[in-house]
Amino acid sequence: MRKIFDFHGGIHPPENKLQSLALPIRDAGIPPELVLPLSQHIGAPARPVVTVGERVLKGQMIAEPLGFVSVPVHAPTSGTITAIEERLIAHPSGLSAMCIVIATDGEDEWVTVPPTADYREMPPEHILEHIRDAGIAGMGGAGFPAAVKLATRPGSEVTTLIINGTECEPYITADDILMRERPERIIAGIKILQHLLKPGATLIGVEDNKPEAIAALVAAAQGSSIEIVPFPTKYPSGGEKQLIEILTGKQVPSGGLPLDVGVICHNTGSVVAIHDALCKGRPLISRITTVTGDALRDPGNFEVLLGTPMSYLLVQAGYQADKNHRLVMGGPMMGFTVPDANVPIVKTSNCLLAPTDTELPPPPPAQACIRCGMCEQACPASLLPQQMFWFAQGKEFEKLEQHNLFDCIECGACSWVCPSNIPLVQYYRASKAEILQLRQEHERAEQSRIRFEARQERIERQEAEKVAKRAARKKAAEERAKAAAAGGSGDVDPIQAAIDRAKTKKAAQQAGADTGVSEQEKLEKTVITTRRRLETATAKLTQAQADGSDLVAALQTGVDKTRQKLEAAEKALQALSGSGTPSSGEDPSADPAAAAIARARAARAADAGLSPEEKAREKLKGLEQRLEKTRARLAESRSIGEDQKIVDALASTVIRLEEKVTETREQLDTKAGA
Amino acid sequence: MLELIVQYPLLSALLALVSLGAVFGAVLGFAAVRFKTEGNPIADQVNELLPQTQCGQCGFPGCRPYAEAIANGEAINKCPPGGEAGIQALADLLDLEVIPLDEEHGEEKVKAVAFIREDECIGCTKCIQACPVDAILGAAKQMHTVIASECTGCDLCLEPCPVDCIDMIPQQETLQSWHWPLPDPASREPQIIATDNDQSQDRAA
Numbered sequence: 001m002r003k004i005f006d007f008h009g010g011i012h013p014p015e016n017k018l019q020s021l022a023l024p025i026r027d028a029g030i031p032p033e034l035v036l037p038l039s040q041h042i043g044a045p046a047r048p049v050v051t052v053g054e055r056v057l058k059g060q061m062i063a064e065p066l067g068f069v070s071v072p073v074h075a076p077t078s079g080t081i082t083a084i085e086e087r088l089i090a091h092p093s094g095l096s097a098m099c100i101v102i103a104t105d106g107e108d109e110w111v112t113v114p115p116t117a118d119y120r121e122m123p124p125e126h127i128l129e130h131i132r133d134a135g136i137a138g139m140g141g142a143g144f145p146a147a148v149k150l151a152t153r154p155g156s157e158v159t160t161l162i163i164n165g166t167e168c169e170p171y172i173t174a175d176d177i178l179m180r181e182r183p184e185r186i187i188a189g190i191k192i193l194q195h196l197l198k199p200g201a202t203l204i205g206v207e208d209n210k211p212e213a214i215a216a217l218v219a220a221a222q223g224s225s226i227e228i229v230p231f232p233t234k235y236p237s238g239g240e241k242q243l244i245e246i247l248t249g250k251q252v253p254s255g256g257l258p259l260d261v262g263v264i265c266h267n268t269g270s271v272v273a274i275h276d277a278l279c280k281g282r283p284l285i286s287r288i289t290t291v292t293g294d295a296l297r298d299p300g301n302f303e304v305l306l307g308t309p310m311s312y313l314l315v316q317a318g319y320q321a322d323k324n325h326r327l328v329m330g331g332p333m334m335g336f337t338v339p340d341a342n343v344p345i346v347k348t349s350n351c352l353l354a355p356t357d358t359e360l361p362p363p364p365p366a367q368a369c370i371r372c373g374m375c376e377q378a379c380p381a382s383l384l385p386q387q388m389f390w391f392a393q394g395k396e397f398e399k400l401e402q403h404n405l406f407d408c409i410e411c412g413a414c415s416w417v418c419p420s421n422i423p424l425v426q427y428y429r430a431s432k433a434e435i436l437q438l439r440q441e442h443e444r445a446e447q448s449r450i451r452f453e454a455r456q457e458r459i460e461r462q463e464a465e466k467v468a469k470r471a472a473r474k475k476a477a478e479e480r481a482k483a484a485a486a487g488g489s490g491d492v493d494p495i496q497a498a499i500d501r502a503k504t505k506k507a508a509q510q511a512g513a514d515t516g517v518s519e520q521e522k523l524e525k526t527v528i529t530t531r532r533r534l535e536t537a538t539a540k541l542t543q544a545q546a547d548g549s550d551l552v553a554a555l556q557t558g559v560d561k562t563r564q565k566l567e568a569a570e571k572a573l574q575a576l577s578g579s580g581t582p583s584s585g586e587d588p589s590a591d592p593a594a595a596a597i598a599r600a601r602a603a604r605a606a607d608a609g610l611s612p613e614e615k616a617r618e619k620l621k622g623l624e625q626r627l628e629k630t631r632a633r634l635a636e637s638r639s640i641g642e643d644q645k646i647v648d649a650l651a652s653t654v655i656r657l658e659e660k661v662t663e664t665r666e667q668l669d670t671k672a673g674a
Numbered sequence: 675m676l677e678l679i680v681q682y683p684l685l686s687a688l689l690a691l692v693s694l695g696a697v698f699g700a701v702l703g704f705a706a707v708r709f710k711t712e713g714n715p716i717a718d719q720v721n722e723l724l725p726q727t728q729c730g731q732c733g734f735p736g737c738r739p740y741a742e743a744i745a746n747g748e749a750i751n752k753c754p755p756g757g758e759a760g761i762q763a764l765a766d767l768l769d770l771e772v773i774p775l776d777e778e779h780g781e782e783k784v785k786a787v788a789f790i791r792e793d794e795c796i797g798c799t800k801c802i803q804a805c806p807v808d809a810i811l812g813a814a815k816q817m818h819t820v821i822a823s824e825c826t827g828c829d830l831c832l833e834p835c836p837v838d839c840i841d842m843i844p845q846q847e848t849l850q851s852w853h854w855p856l857p858d859p860a861s862r863e864p865q866i867i868a869t870d871n872d873q874s875q876d877r878a879a
Binding site: 039091092093095097366392393395423426427429430431432433434436437441444445446447448449451452453454455456 | 721724725726727728736737738759762806807808809824826847848849851852853854855856857
C-alpha cells in the first residue's frame with residue numbers, strides 16, 4: 001500500500017453524487033443544430049477553414065489551430081455549415097464569441113478516417129501531433145491543450161505520471177461513470193502516455209467515495225504497472241497541485257509547473273480522448289457530461305456531441321423549468337451561471353447543474369469579516385484569505401502578489417466556510433484578472449514609450465541634418481563671398497566666371513560649326529522645311545476658304561507667320577552665303593555679352609572708386625527718387641479713386657520707403673560724425 | 675614637531691580630526707564623480723508609472739517631460755488616461771497625498787482606438803505627423819490607416835484632420851479582456867436582520 005499524504009485545509013461539502021449515478025451513460029443523440037465556439041480551450045482561438053453552405057462530415061476539421069497553444073475544432077456530426085457568427089457561449093461574462101453553426105442532417109456520416117498506425121512505432125513528435133490534431137484540450141475544466149502539456153522540455157524527467165480520477169467537486173460524476181463503464185479505454189490511454197513519457201511510476205488517484213470505479217480500474221489494470229491509489233475524500237483534492245501532494249508528498253513550487261517536481265497530471269477524460277485519437281483516429285467531438293440537479297426528473301450522464309445546446313440536453317434529462325431559476329456549468333463550487341439555456345456544451349463542460357432554489361439558494365448578503373480565521377483553515381493552498389480580502393478591497397495589488405495571490409486555485413473553499421458569507425473567491429478572481437490586465441497594460445505602455453522615443457529620436461536626427469545642411473550651405477556662400485571680396489580689387493571674379501561660361505558655350509557651338517558648312521546646311525534645311533509647311537498651310541487655307549470653315553482666320557494667321565519665318569530664314573541664308581565663310585572667333589552675337597561685361601566692369605570700377613559714404617549718399621538719392629515717384633503714384637490713385645487694395649499697398653510702400661530713407665540718412669549722419 | 679604635539683594634546687586631537695575629515699571628504703568627492711547617476715532616477719520611476727499615451731493632456735509634450743516635471747514638484751493629478759489608479763500609484767511612489775484628478779486636463783475615459791473612415795480620407799498626412807507613436811500608416815495622397823494595436827487613443831490625430839474622418843472607437847469588451855468584477859460593495863453592507871432582505875424572504879417562503 002502506497003503512503004498517502006495530506007494537504008493543508010480542505011472542506012467536506014455534501015457530495016450529491018448519487019442522483020446522477022442511477023443510470024448508465026446515455027447517448028444524447030444529434031440535435032438539429034450544433035454551435036461550436038472557436039475557443040473552447042485556453043490559448044489562441046482556432047481559425048475556421050470551412051465556408052457557410054459547405055457540407056461537412058463527422059470528424060472533419062472545421063477550424064485549425066492558430067499558434068502553439070491552440071487546438072483545432074472538428075465537426076461532431078455530418079451536416080451543413082449555416083453560419084459562422086457571434087453566438088452566446090457558456091462563459092461567466094455572458095459575452096458572445098465566434099462560433100461555427102452546423103445544421104445536422106441526421107446521417108452521422110463519417111469522414112474517411114486514415115488507418116491508424118501502431119503508436120508504439122511512432123516517434124513521440126508524431127504522437128503529439130496526432131493528439132494536437134485531434135483537438136484534445138484538458139477535459140477537467142481548464143481546457144489546456146493536452147499536446148502542450150505532454151510536450152516535455154528536453155532534459156526534464158517525468159518520475160510520476162498521475163491520472164486524475166478524483167472528481168472532488170459535488171454533483172459531478174462524469175469521470176466516475178467513465179471509470180466504471182470504460183476502464184479498459186482509460187488503461188489503454190494511459191499506456192500511450194506511458195510510452196510517450198516513460199514515467200517512473202503511473203498512478204491513478206481516485207477518492208474513496210467511488211468504490212465501483214476503483215474496482216473497475218483495478219480489474220482493468222491487472223498485469224500492468226499502473227497503480228490505482230484510493231485516498232480519503234476531501235474537497236479540493238482534485239486540484240492538480242493538491243493531488244500531487246496527496247500522492248507524492250511533493251509540493252509544486254509557487255508559480256511553478258508540476259513538471260518542476262517531475263510530475264505530469266492528466267484527467268481521465270483526456271486520457272480516453274487520447275486513446276480514441278490514436279487507436280481509432282477519432283478526434284474529440286463528444287464528451288461525457290453530468291446533467292444533474294433537483295430540477296431534473298432523470299438526472300444522469302450523457303455522451304454529448306460538442307456544440308449541443310444545453311436546452312436540448314436538459315429536455316432529455318426531464319427538465320422542469322418552473323423549478324429552476326439558474327443553470328450552472330460546472331459544479332456548485334467552481335461553476336458559473338450560464339447566461340442562456342441555449343449556449344452549447346464545449347470541451348470543458350463536465351457538468352450541467354439545474355438546481356432548485358432550495359438546493360442552491362442565492363448567496364445570502366455578505367456581512368463584515370469577523371477575522372475568525374476559518375478561511376485560512378480551509379485554504380488548500382495555505383494562503384491567508386482574510387488578509388488578501390482586505391488587500392483586494394483596497395486594490396493593493398503589490399501586497400496581494402506578495403501574499404501569493406497567484407497560488408490561489410479558486411476552489412471556493414474559503415467562501416464556503418465563511419460565516420459572514422463573504423464571496424471571498426470572487427475577490428481573488430477579480431484581483432488576479434485585474435493584475436494580469438495591469439501587467440498587460442504596462443507592457444503596452446512600454447511599447448508605446450519605445451515607439452515614442454524612437455520617433456523623437458528620428459525627428460531630432462532629421463532636424464539636426466537639416467541644420468547641418470543649412471550651415472554647410474551658409475559656409476559655402478560665405479566662402480564664395482570671401483573669395484569674391486579677396487579678388488575684388490583686381491579682376492572681377494563673377495564677371496570672369498560669366499565670361500568663361502560664355503566662352504565655353506561659344507566653343508561648344510563652334511565645335512559644331514567648325515567646318516563652316518554645317519551652319520549653312522542648317523539654315524538650308526530650315527528654309528526647306530518651312531517652305532513645305534507654308535505650302536501645306538496654304539493648301540489647308542484654300543480648302544477651308546472653299547468650305548467656308550470657321551478656322552479661316554486662324555489658318556490665315558498661321559500662314560502669315562510661317563511665311564515670315566521663311567523670309568527670315570532665307571535672308572539669313574543669303575547673308576551667310578554672302579559673307580562667304582562663316583565668321584569664326586569674334587562673332588557678332590558675342591557682342592551684347594561683351595557689352596554687358598564691359599558695363600558690369602565699369603559699374604564695379606565706378607563702385608570701387610567711391611568711398612562708402614558716397615555709396616550711401618547714392619543709395620539715399622535713389623531711395624528719395626523712388627519715394628517721390630511712389631508718393632506721386634499714390635496721390636494719383638487716390639484722386640482717380642482706384643481700388644482700395646492698391647491704395648493701401650501704395651501707402652504701405654510709401655511708409656516703408658520713408659523708413660528706409662530716414663535710416664539711411666541716420667547712417668550717413670553717424671558716418672559723417674565719425 | 676612631534677614634541678609640539680606631545681606638549682599640546684589638543685593639537686593631536688585636532689590634527690586627527692582634520693585629517694579624518696580630509697580623507698573622508700576626498701573619498702566622498704571621488705565617489706560622487708566616479709559613481710555619478712546619469713539622468714534623473716525619480717523621473718524614470720515616474721515615467722514607468724505614466725500610461726505612455728503621449729497625449730499631452732497634462733500640458734507637457736509627452737509623458738517623459740511630465741515625469742520630469744513631477745520629479746521637480748509638479749502636481750500628480752494632471753494625467754487623465756492614468757486616472758485615479760495612476761494618481762494612486764504616483765502618490766505611493768512619491769509619498770504624496772492622493773488628490774482627485776484635475777478636471778482642467780480632461781476626464782478619465784474608456785480607452786479608445788482611432789479609426790480612419792478610409793473612403794473619406796484625402797491623404798493629407800497631417801494625422802501621421804501628429805501621431806506621437808507612429809501608429810498611422812500612409813503616404814501623401816494615399817489613404818491612411820491606423821495600426822490599432824499601436825494606437826494609444828491620445829486623440830491627437832483628430833484635431834489636425836481637415837475632413838474630420840477620424841473616429842475614436844471605445845474599446846469593446848471581448849472574451850480576452852473580460853474579467854470577473856469585484857463583488858458589489860453594496861452587497862457587503864452588513865445587514866443585521868437578514869430577513870429584511872427581499873431575496874431571503876423569498877427563500878423562506
